[in-house]
Amino acid sequence: LLHSSKKTYRLVVMKLFFYTLLLILLQDTTAKVIHLTRVKSLHEFSRIELHLELRTEAARVGRKFASNSADRIEETDSHNLAYYGPITIGTPPQLFQVVYDTGSSSLWVSGVNCVSDDCGPKRYNSDDSSSYTEDGKDFNIEYGLGSVSGYFAVDNVGLGDVIVKQQLFGVGVKVAHNSHATSGIQGLGYGDDGVLPTFLNAVKQGLLEPVFGIWTGSVEGKDGAEVSFGQLDTSRYSGELSCSPLVSTEYYQVEMTGVGPTECQKERCTAIIDSGTSLVYGPGENIRAINQIIGAVQTADGYVIENCEIDELPDIAFRFSGTRELKIPASIYTINQLEDGSCLSGFQAQDDMGQFDWLIGDLIHRAFYVAYFVGEKKVCFADAIHSTISYSSRVDF
Numbered sequence: 001l002l003h004s005s006k007k008t009y010r011l012v013v014m015k016l017f018f019y020t021l022l023l024i025l026l027q028d029t030t031a032k033v034i035h036l037t038r039v040k041s042l043h044e045f046s047r048i049e050l051h052l053e054l055r056t057e058a059a060r061v062g063r064k065f066a067s068n069s070a071d072r073i074e075e076t077d078s079h080n081l082a083y084y085g086p087i088t089i090g091t092p093p094q095l096f097q098v099v100y101d102t103g104s105s106s107l108w109v110s111g112v113n114c115v116s117d118d119c120g121p122k123r124y125n126s127d128d129s130s131s132y133t134e135d136g137k138d139f140n141i142e143y144g145l146g147s148v149s150g151y152f153a154v155d156n157v158g159l160g161d162v163i164v165k166q167q168l169f170g171v172g173v174k175v176a177h178n179s180h181a182t183s184g185i186q187g188l189g190y191g192d193d194g195v196l197p198t199f200l201n202a203v204k205q206g207l208l209e210p211v212f213g214i215w216t217g218s219v220e221g222k223d224g225a226e227v228s229f230g231q232l233d234t235s236r237y238s239g240e241l242s243c244s245p246l247v248s249t250e251y252y253q254v255e256m257t258g259v260g261p262t263e264c265q266k267e268r269c270t271a272i273i274d275s276g277t278s279l280v281y282g283p284g285e286n287i288r289a290i291n292q293i294i295g296a297v298q299t300a301d302g303y304v305i306e307n308c309e310i311d312e313l314p315d316i317a318f319r320f321s322g323t324r325e326l327k328i329p330a331s332i333y334t335i336n337q338l339e340d341g342s343c344l345s346g347f348q349a350q351d352d353m354g355q356f357d358w359l360i361g362d363l364i365h366r367a368f369y370v371a372y373f374v375g376e377k378k379v380c381f382a383d384a385i386h387s388t389i390s391y392s393s394r395v396d397f
Contacts, residue, residue, distance in 0.1 A: 036225040089155050150170060190250075264357075
């Protein structure tokens with residue numbers, strides 16, 4: 001009897017150990033939610049400020065995608081229209097605010113020896129980290145209207161409470177054209193330059209499933225946003241996901257069959273889904289047709305709707321291969337309504353963008369919950385559950 005009791009006890013202990021281990025493993029691969037903040041809502045700019053910001057963005061878009069550079073960190077910069085959130089580096093963890101960007105793949109932050117005015121509020125110090133490993137290779141990136149240069153380093157990186165061991169990242173010594181609210185960029189793309197991106201490294205280490213979702217708190221972008229790693233947050237959207245397969249993993253690039261009244265006029269048109277860009281950019285002919293039906297005219301500020309009656313403007317439908325029509329209302333694609341009743345259109349022309357035709361920015365993320373199935377190589381959309389907001393935000397010149 002005593003021997004039988006010992007065997008039973010051992011069996012119970014082994015079962016408890018097994019179930020405890022299983023629970024830990026399951027917890028390690030559940031969703032990790034990062035809360036994001038917008039540097040500044042589009043609706044909070046004066047017309048002059050917004051004009052300058054969007055001209056900067058348009059110039060950046062034109063230059064970054066006309067280049068065939070292999071290092072895709074150049075495809076975004078931390079400007080005043082971006083969403084940013086926390087990340088930690090080192091042991092003990094050093095906290096940084098970085099832009100989370102689907103249009104790039106690498107991680108960089110400003111270093112303690114950064115000598116520029118645009119280094120940001122926090123700087124990485126390898127001397128304060130016991131998990132730091134020296135790499136020593138030069139880190140040098142040219143992008144649209146600025147640059148980042150410094151050196152590569154290896155350290156532990158935290159996405160929420162997920163700790164990615166020995167992640168290679170860039171340490172900026174000279175930083176130009178970075179937002180003063182952030183200290184770097186966390187790219188969420190696949191990467192093609194031999195550097196395994198942070199998120200994919202977390203997947204490789206068995207910490208997360210290969211999927212993440214982006215949700216914005218309101219259509220105005222005023223209530224921040226969230227990125228959920230490893231699992232979609234089903235409380236943030238309603239209905240079924242509508243998915244489009246990637247045609248390339250150089251970017252989150254999908255086939256686009258049409259926008260609004262326009263259709264693809266060649267064998268195949270493609271679009272990049274980019275959380276690091278604010279508006280929608282496309283071929284001039286198509287953009288003119290879209291703006292014509294919403295009553296927008298071209299000015300020095302871009303396309304402007306002079307009599308911006310939001311309730312009377314039509315929805316504009318996006319058509320990607322494999323998805324239902326994704327309709328964006330005027331409350332999202334009109335920007336910065338002024339006291340004179342005018343507002344800016346969210347559709348702007350950009351003809352020379354290299355190997356794709358459309359760049360779909362933050363407008364799509366504010367209209368829909370966007371799910372990035374990295375392992376299955378597809379992007380999916382569902383109706384976002386937004387906060388209750390008012391569209392009456394107005395500013396003066």
